[in-house]
Amino acid sequence: MTSSELPPERLHHGCDPEDFPFSTTEELEEIPLDLGQERARRALHFGIEVEREGFNVFALGPDGIGKHSTVQALLEERARMRPPPPDWVYVYDFDQPRRPRALKLPAGQGARFHKDMDQLIEDLRSALPAAFESEHYKRRTEELEEELKRRQAQAIKALGEEARMHGLMLIETPTGFVFAPMGENEEVLSPEEFNKLPEERQKAIEAAAGELNDRLREVLRQMPLWRKEMLEKVRQLNREIAEVAVNHLILELRQRYLEVPGLPEHLDRIRQDVIDNVPQFIQGETAPSLPLPLAPPDPYSRYRVNLLVSNEELEGAPVVYEDLPNHANLIGRSEYQAQMGTLVTDFTLIRPGALHRANGGYLLLDARKLLLQPYAWDLLKRTLKAGEIRIEPLEKTLSLISTVSLEPEPIPLDLKLVLLGDRLLYYLLCELDPEFADLFKVAADFEERIDRTPEQSRLYARLIGTLARRDGLRPLDREAVMRTIEHSARLAGDGKKLSTELRAIGDLLVEADHWAGAEDVSAIGARHVQRAITERERRLDRLRQQSLEQIERGVVIIDTAGERRGCINGLSVLELGGYAFGRPSRITATCRLGDGEVLDIERETELGGPIHSKGVFILSGFLSARYAASVPLSMSASLVFEQSYGGVEGDSASLAELCALISELSGCPIRQCLAVTGSVNQQGEVQPIGGVNEKIEGFFEVCRRRGLDGSHGVIIPTRNVDHLMLRREVVDAVAAGKFHIHAVDTVDQALELLTGQPAGAADEEGNFPPDTVNGRAQQRLLDFALIRQSFSAGKLLAAGQKEEQKGGNGDGTDGD
Structure with missing residues (x-):
């Protein structure tokens, strides 16, 4: 084992059984689902408690981390501490029949008043005749x-x-x-x-x-x-x-x-x-019976009460979530009845919206759904700024109709609004909507990952038990909890972190419970959790299998044995439909006499993204600084991802691209049994990248199918070691000496592993030993510079001789 090779215990950050002193999650107490969300929780409490205009809350974070459930629980907890808000009714306005009056009654009395008025009408029907x-x-x-x-x-x-x-x-x-x-x-x-x-x-x-x-x-x-x-x-x-x-x-x-x-x-x-x-x-009592469209209107109908909002059954303030926040569902609407071919309405057909139901309490909306509904966002802002709910049909607002309709009296608005959305949406609204900052002054930012400490792991175990109880699942034994926590770290992409994506963890527990039920056992074990993980990958890995098949059949050329100059195995990650997998890509480099340009073929064909192009420019700066500090960089090079027919983005291949360039320059071949991932800066330092687990496993699977012989391995940045949460089969292969994972800090360390030759260190004058990789690369660049210099001198000499010839034959005479 070389000094850079990682031992098996560093490839998978497993759980310590001593941190989980229980047999099953039945023994664990439930906890709230907002584990690790202290920042968001404090912001929510602040936003809810501040009773000032504009201090509404925007809860931001990716989907699936429990924003909705956390916010809902906090709002309901706060709502229980507040009294129920008043009821609202609409009644007939005898002075202006088109403008029904809004009356406010103490909570619970709206329904009573509605019932009393119905009884009054019945009493009048009998008392008057x-x-x-x-x-x-x-x-x-x-x-x-x-x-x-x-x-x-x-x-x-x-x-x-x-x-x-x-x-x-x-x-x-x-x-x-x-x-x-x-x-x-x-x-x-x-x-x-x-x-x-x-x-x-x-x-x-x-x-x-x-x-x-x-x-x-x-x-x-x-x-x-x-x-x-x-x-x-x-x-x-x-x-x-x-x-x-x-x-x-x-x-x-x-x-x-x-x-x-x-x-x-x-x-x-x-x-x-x-x-x-x-x-x-x-007359109404003695009028003859007529068909409904011809019957005269009931004279008692104007005495009825439209119970718009009743809080009779509430024990505190309302908490309302509107799943379809369109214009009518927010501010209410007036319904119509067909009579003799026309549509008619009256104040009893006014229906409440989410703002009415949440008035005096809390309203919860999904920001994306809100913005997708036509004119709903502008309506909500206008209502919040006006401080009143005005029921007005959208077609009238847009001046699409001019018919006479009801104009109900506006109802004063007093609620706390919480929007749920992702970070991009929040930042776009902050940047593009000048009214947004005035209406949503509190941001509750939810974490996707939390620290993986022994204390947090024990709390996470309780969280797993809480999720299982909430969904009515079997309890998990200790090994199943440990495997779930390890999977959570894999989802977080970091062995020192845990994912807060509760949706993914909850789905995993449901699937594990299914497999436990298939075996008719009373508790979910680690094998059921692992089977749930494996089965999910099997359902989604069609593209991965096709990619591996193409490599195995030689359709996509990937060498895993031998040596090649200017050719290296890079690693990339593809993510589709929530499933990510790694695959190797052949990267090749060519060098020739030139003016110092490093040509990125991906960028020239508009297949490379800006970050990838930035990485290539960094390579050019590194080469100039290391090998041509005092002479012109007289080289032109080209880099390409072979058999790549889609876009390439990211700088995680810049280390591989640099090593391929130096290999081509120095003439030192690269061992094809190794693959490389990592980005590099202009100082030659290797920087961390994302998707390290998927990348390692992608190359491992290619090598495994061709047969592991102990020479295969992957080179990764040292700063990615803490992120390793590799599958058990990879760890076992490393333990058996059939596969190797090397961690490097510099380009030179990677070059020595790839070429098997010393990289060489520069002396005080910047020169490298001639029998090293860097020395050979420096010498070839120096040769390019001399060739270019001699070529340029030859061109100048030829040009001078041509000018002399023109001067000597100018007038055809001499001094005599």
């Missing part, structure tokens, strides 16, 4: 009618008696009243008999008839007025009867809700409306 069908009412109306008839009869009778005095008789005909001449025996004279009367008598009768007709017309004109007076008396009687029927019902309610602002006045308006519109109720 009963009052108007009573003997007293009938007798009074009959008296008024008799009085009218008597007055009319008396007027007609008086007129008839006066007519008799003038020899006329008042006769009632089907078409009205007429005056006819009367004889001595009080019989009506015929025209012939009237003509036989003396002329003076005829004129007297005609004069009297004319005067009486005037009097008759006056009486007939008075009769409608007398009827109007009678009807007014009937209306007054109706009011008196209605007051008797209604007063005790409404006054009782009024007294019950006397302390509720606005409600006694509304009951007074109901009382007055009933009294003023008695005929509607009387």
